[in-house]
Amino acid sequence: MIRKYISHFALLLSALLLWQCEPNIDSFQPSNGTADFSSFVTIGDSYTAGYTDGALSQYGQMNSFSAIMAKQLMSVGTTEFKQPLIPEGKSIGSAGNASLILYETGIPSIPVAPLAQPGNIELLTDPSTWINGQYHNIGVPGAKSFHLLAPEYGNPALGAGNFNPFYARFASQPGVSSMLTDAMANTPTFFNLWLAGNDVLSYALSGGQGNVGGTGTNDITDEATFTFAINTLLTNLSAGGAKGVIGNIPDIEAIPYISYIQYDALELTADLAAQMNAAYAAYNAGAAANGLPTMDFKEGRNAFVIADPTYPIAQMRQALPGEKILISALAGIQSEDRWGSATPIPNTHTLHIQTPPFNSVNQVENIKSAIVSFNAILKAQADAHGVAFADINALMEDLKDGYVIDGHTYTTAFITGGIFSLDGIHSTARGSAIIANSFIEAINNKYGAQVPKANVNDYITVEFP
Amino acid sequence: MKKLFIGAALLISSLSAYAEGYQVNLQGNRQTGMGHTGTGLLMGASSLHFNPGALGFMESKYEFSLGASFIFSNNTFQKQGPSLYEAKSDNPMGTPFYFYGATKLTDKMVFGLSVTTPFGNSLSWGKEWDGRFLIQDISLRAIFIQPTIAYKINDKFGVGVGFVAVNGDVELNKALPLTDQGGVEGNVNIAGNTWAFGFNAGLTYKANETLTLGLNYRSEVMVKLEGGDATFNTPKSLNTSSAFPKNNKFDAQLPMPYNITFGAGFQASEKLLLALDLQYVGWSAYKTLDFDFEQNTPSLQDSENVRNFENTMIYRLGAEYELKENVQLRAGIYYDTTPIPEDLLTPETPGTNKTGISAGFTWGITEKMDLDGSLLYIHGQKREDGYAPSNFYGTYSTNAIIPGIGLTYSF
Numbered sequence: 001m002i003r004k005y006i007s008h009f010a011l012l013l014s015a016l017l018l019w020q021c022e023p024n025i026d027s028f029q030p031s032n033g034t035a036d037f038s039s040f041v042t043i044g045d046s047y048t049a050g051y052t053d054g055a056l057s058q059y060g061q062m063n064s065f066s067a068i069m070a071k072q073l074m075s076v077g078t079t080e081f082k083q084p085l086i087p088e089g090k091s092i093g094s095a096g097n098a099s100l101i102l103y104e105t106g107i108p109s110i111p112v113a114p115l116a117q118p119g120n121i122e123l124l125t126d127p128s129t130w131i132n133g134q135y136h137n138i139g140v141p142g143a144k145s146f147h148l149l150a151p152e153y154g155n156p157a158l159g160a161g162n163f164n165p166f167y168a169r170f171a172s173q174p175g176v177s178s179m180l181t182d183a184m185a186n187t188p189t190f191f192n193l194w195l196a197g198n199d200v201l202s203y204a205l206s207g208g209q210g211n212v213g214g215t216g217t218n219d220i221t222d223e224a225t226f227t228f229a230i231n232t233l234l235t236n237l238s239a240g241g242a243k244g245v246i247g248n249i250p251d252i253e254a255i256p257y258i259s260y261i262q263y264d265a266l267e268l269t270a271d272l273a274a275q276m277n278a279a280y281a282a283y284n285a286g287a288a289a290n291g292l293p294t295m296d297f298k299e300g301r302n303a304f305v306i307a308d309p310t311y312p313i314a315q316m317r318q319a320l321p322g323e324k325i326l327i328s329a330l331a332g333i334q335s336e337d338r339w340g341s342a343t344p345i346p347n348t349h350t351l352h353i354q355t356p357p358f359n360s361v362n363q364v365e366n367i368k369s370a371i372v373s374f375n376a377i378l379k380a381q382a383d384a385h386g387v388a389f390a391d392i393n394a395l396m397e398d399l400k401d402g403y404v405i406d407g408h409t410y411t412t413a414f415i416t417g418g419i420f421s422l423d424g425i426h427s428t429a430r431g432s433a434i435i436a437n438s439f440i441e442a443i444n445n446k447y448g449a450q451v452p453k454a455n456v457n458d459y460i461t462v463e464f465p
Numbered sequence: 466m467k468k469l470f471i472g473a474a475l476l477i478s479s480l481s482a483y484a485e486g487y488q489v490n491l492q493g494n495r496q497t498g499m500g501h502t503g504t505g506l507l508m509g510a511s512s513l514h515f516n517p518g519a520l521g522f523m524e525s526k527y528e529f530s531l532g533a534s535f536i537f538s539n540n541t542f543q544k545q546g547p548s549l550y551e552a553k554s555d556n557p558m559g560t561p562f563y564f565y566g567a568t569k570l571t572d573k574m575v576f577g578l579s580v581t582t583p584f585g586n587s588l589s590w591g592k593e594w595d596g597r598f599l600i601q602d603i604s605l606r607a608i609f610i611q612p613t614i615a616y617k618i619n620d621k622f623g624v625g626v627g628f629v630a631v632n633g634d635v636e637l638n639k640a641l642p643l644t645d646q647g648g649v650e651g652n653v654n655i656a657g658n659t660w661a662f663g664f665n666a667g668l669t670y671k672a673n674e675t676l677t678l679g680l681n682y683r684s685e686v687m688v689k690l691e692g693g694d695a696t697f698n699t700p701k702s703l704n705t706s707s708a709f710p711k712n713n714k715f716d717a718q719l720p721m722p723y724n725i726t727f728g729a730g731f732q733a734s735e736k737l738l739l740a741l742d743l744q745y746v747g748w749s750a751y752k753t754l755d756f757d758f759e760q761n762t763p764s765l766q767d768s769e770n771v772r773n774f775e776n777t778m779i780y781r782l783g784a785e786y787e788l789k790e791n792v793q794l795r796a797g798i799y800y801d802t803t804p805i806p807e808d809l810l811t812p813e814t815p816g817t818n819k820t821g822i823s824a825g826f827t828w829g830i831t832e833k834m835d836l837d838g839s840l841l842y843i844h845g846q847k848r849e850d851g852y853a854p855s856n857f858y859g860t861y862s863t864n865a866i867i868p869g870i871g872l873t874y875s876f
Contacts, residue, residue, distance in 0.1 A: 026543075027543070027549075027551065028543070028546050028547065028548060028549055030547070030549070075549065101646070102646075102702075104702050108707070111702055111705070111707070111708075112702050404854070404855060404856040405856055406595060406596065406598065406855070406856065406857050407596060407597070407598030407599045407855040407856075407857050408598045408642045408855075418642065440547070444547060450546070450547050451547060452546075452547045452548050452549040453547055453548050455544075455548070455550050455595055457595050457597070457598070458595075460644050460648065461642065461644060462644075463644050463645060463646045463648070463700075464643060464644065464645055464646070464699075464700035464701075464702050464703055465645070465646055465700060465701060465702045
């Protein structure tokens with residue numbers, strides 16, 4: 001009798017043990033919604049290509065936002081994403097440099113700084129290293145909107161400086177194919193088009209050394225050309241019924257290369273301030289005589305001294321709030337020449353606003369108003385062609401103020417922010433994952449799809465020595 | 466009886482949402498077998514924890530009881546969609562234990578000493594998992610040492626009070642989002658051990674031959690840790706006094722909340738004992754988890770983490786059936802509501818409303834020696850929630866199987 005009870009009891013216990021030893025998970029089910037992702041192409045600039053830390057490398061290509069998107073799209077039908085990969089361990093930047101790395105400076109106030117070594121220039125100059133063929137990632141560092149339509153853009157016969165070797169190295173037929181025709185060769189069912197801003201950024205990065213409304217290297221593209229290019233690209237890409245997503249242009253305030261160095265980040269001791277005031281006594285006498293501001297230095301933070309060719313007094317003045325000092329000036333500021341104090345920062349490393357006596361060009365305003373116009377055009381074109389629209393400008397705005405993702409707060413700060421790589425312009429792998437997720441969100445909203453987002457923490461950020 | 470039992474179970478499961486923080490209610494195999502009831506029962510030496518007021522009614526001159534439970538717990542996490550990410554914890558086996566020793570000083574006065582582990586947490590999500598910047602693993606254990614005096618005022622009333630000395634021990638690991646040039650991610654290890662104090666008081670009222678009521682108050686114990694070790698492992702260029710000093714110290718405090726428990730025991734028949742406990746837990750003491758570092762730098766500020774736990778109620782029912790003079794079988798059920806509010810659910814304590822189903826037995830091996838066994842299954846409701854300050858959301862599931870074994874020796 002007792003034995004029977006005990007055996008019943010034992011049975012009950014073992015049933016309990018077997019019943020759900022592990023909690024059930026209802027796994028997430030990806031779906032493609034109304035879009036067909038089987039042939040996915042990306043077309044764009046350095047971001048699309050995977051340019052990071054000031055160079056193109058296989059590591060950057062594998063961790064570009066476009067490669068991360070492709071990886072996520074594999075669960076909803078994408079079968080292949082072929083990239084024009086740089087050989088492992090090699091890298092090449094637009095200045096002939098290799099990927100930047102951080103090194104320890106030994107200077108307590110600046111413990112780490114990016115360092116550029118010479119890169120594998122042969123990847124651009126020696127056609128025997130080129131890998132011309134058919135690829136799914138048609139991202140070319142430096143590309144502006146109208147370049148995507150032009151076969152000349154990859155034509156080595158035009159001679160060095162007149163074509164873009166970053167495209168020529170992988171174009172299916174250099175000088176014959178265009179980025180658009182190479183993209184179309186994949187008969188895409190889904191495309192990603194993101195021109196993150198070379199149409200305006202080239203002007204900004206040159207210190208405003210170009211025209212507003214032109215097609216030169218440092219010009220801000222004119223609106224008609226930009227509109228025509230975007231319209232032509234979207235018309236062609238979606239001609240076969242393909243769907244897609246486009247992104248807009250981030251504000252320059254979010255880009256560390258432009259916004260990192262504050263106009264008044266000149267730190268002076270009392271002694272140095274006194275020396276500066278003495279050194280600029282003659283300048284101040286001239287300024288006062290002309291009714292223009294004098295340069296007065298004090299202990300602590302001061303506005304940098306910048307070159308301004310339009311300025312009547314010694315073609316220099318102190319920077320004003322709203323003016324930009326580019327990261328390219330950093331080495332000069334830290335050098336013995338003491339840019340910004342002993343010698344003015346050359347105007348190729350600054351962006352000016354307009355100041356009395358109002359001869360100068362308001363470069364900052366030119367950039368900001370161009371971004372607003374281009375973004376309005378991009379939105380209108382996305383709507384007209386019925387493609388999804390990813391507001392990367394808004395994303396960067398959020399990131400600027402500190403954005404918490406999965407346990408960490410990201411900012412757009414240089415080196416430490418986590419989003420931007422050591423060049424201060426392009427994203428880290430983790431930044432790319434965050435951008436990819438913005439595109440995925442836009443796709444899911446537009447096409448009723450359930451594309452899984454990338455796991456941001458799976459990707460790495462700036463590496464410290 | 467059966468009908469009543471099922472009715473009560475339905476009532477409980479229809480009560481709406483709340484879990485159990487880092488409290489571990491496994492302080493006796495006999496009680497665990499009955500849904501961890503016991504405040505209104507006369508359970509001999511183990512009353513030291515459940516209700517010192519009942520200790521005065523101890524029948525034998527000496528009684529000793531010791532035992533342990535073995536917690537096999539599983540936590541799963543599924544990231545908020547759209548995402549394919551899923552994770553499963555690899556928790557080390559938790560081993561809460563108890564020791565009770567009591568002796569009658571006089572006919573009415575009993576002295577006892579207990580050593581229990583009513584709070585703890587043992588959870589490991591792994592070094593690489595997606596929530597590693599919130600937590601990688603945590604091990605928390607509090608040992609309560611409680612000398613107690615109990616007095617039987619008359620045949621109806623008993624009171625008891627114990628002084629509680631707590632040894633708290635904590636170790637946790639978090640990843641830091643700083644990677645070196647070999648791809649190794651940074652990490653901080655937080656560890657410390659300290660003492661804190663409280664009390665445990667209880668009152669028992671034997672209303673009649675069949676009904677016993679009990680009221681127990683276990684005070685809050687605020688465990689304040691001063692000068693714990695915070696060891697930062699970061700890339701070399703940052704492991705400096707101006708960024709992340711390697712061997713830092715910290716101060717922090719963690720409350721072990723008060724518990725007020727009302728219990729009733731009802732001898733339904735000669736063979737059947739029923740028990741009910743209502744346990745109210747003062748979790749609202751846990752407002753924030755703050756780490757005050759000895760050395761602060763621009764990169765390393767003190768860390769303040771909102772918790773804002775809420776007071777909770779645990780509803781418990783249990784039954785004991787005397788199969789034979791030396792064999793008792795037990796069963797119980799409880800419903801434990803979570804103290805963790807919406808948007809403040811962390812993976813370090815992924816609490817949810819939990820249902821516990823238990824069974825147990827006592828086998829009198831000899832006149833003086835009993836073998837006690839219990840088995841508890843805890844099922845946590847699936848909870849889709851997260852920790853807003855870290856923007857980390859997903860669906861947490863949890864369950865546990867907890868066998869326990871112990872011995873009681875009385876003479």
